[in-house]
Amino acid sequence: MGRRLPVYLLIDTSGSMKGEPIESVKVGIEAMLSTLRTDPYALDTVSISIITYDKDVKQVLPLTPIDQIQMPEIVTPESGPTHMGAALEMLCRNVEREVVKGTPDQKGDWMPILFIMTDGKPSDIQLYNQMVGEVKKHQFTNIVACAAGPKAQTEPLRLLTDKVFQIDTLDSTTFMKFFKWVSGVIEEGGKSMGATDDIALPPPPDEVNVVI
Numbered sequence: 001m002g003r004r005l006p007v008y009l010l011i012d013t014s015g016s017m018k019g020e021p022i023e024s025v026k027v028g029i030e031a032m033l034s035t036l037r038t039d040p041y042a043l044d045t046v047s048i049s050i051i052t053y054d055k056d057v058k059q060v061l062p063l064t065p066i067d068q069i070q071m072p073e074i075v076t077p078e079s080g081p082t083h084m085g086a087a088l089e090m091l092c093r094n095v096e097r098e099v100v101k102g103t104p105d106q107k108g109d110w111m112p113i114l115f116i117m118t119d120g121k122p123s124d125i126q127l128y129n130q131m132v133g134e135v136k137k138h139q140f141t142n143i144v145a146c147a148a149g150p151k152a153q154t155e156p157l158r159l160l161t162d163k164v165f166q167i168d169t170l171d172s173t174t175f176m177k178f179f180k181w182v183s184g185v186i187e188e189g190g191k192s193m194g195a196t197d198d199i200a201l202p203p204p205p206d207e208v209n210v211v212i
Helices: 022-037 039-045 085-097 125-137 154-160 172-192
Strands: 004-012 046-053 057-065 113-118 144-150 165-166 208-210
Touching: 004 022, 004 085, 004 172, 004 208, 022 039, 022 046, 022 154, 022 165, 039 046, 039 172, 046 085, 046 125, 057 113, 085 113, 113 165, 125 154, 144 172, 165 172, 172 208
Parallel strands: 004 046, 004 113, 113 144, 144 165
Antiparallel strands: 046 057, 165 208
16 A cells, blocks of 8 residues: 555534535535545545544544545534544544554555634633644644634644635535635646655635634
């Protein structure tokens, strides 16, 4: 098996995402997968894992090569907290378990990429703050955070990464564009692997605003 480019998607599934927002996210992820499957680099290297978080944190898709992914069921509860800290905790555990580390005899996987999306803020802020440091120890090539909708708070995300983007509306058109852009980020990662540790992000679509 060749070296993989592991991509982790952390998706907020708290109650406020119920209905159109979460359906739009699913459509966006499907569109992203279709785009990546047409890219030979991505087909060779990219594996994706999806972790959802609300009051519970679930890995709904273990790290899987993109040509083998069957879209998992992603559901949202009626209401309840957003355990983003617990999601980062699971992320760190999974990266330790799933990503192959290099040894003197064999090259491991490429450094992973993390996308995290929320329409709110972490309810478990203490754990979240604690886990930010842990995530940084795991050497992600890129961490891209998306604050979606009017209630999303960018401050907690900025502790995690300087690549924070905001989208104002939670409709499928916007999410399609966002995830299409994400597939561009992943493809860029696939092409520049090994050459550089820092992937230059393609310019985001108009609906996606950079948070300075």
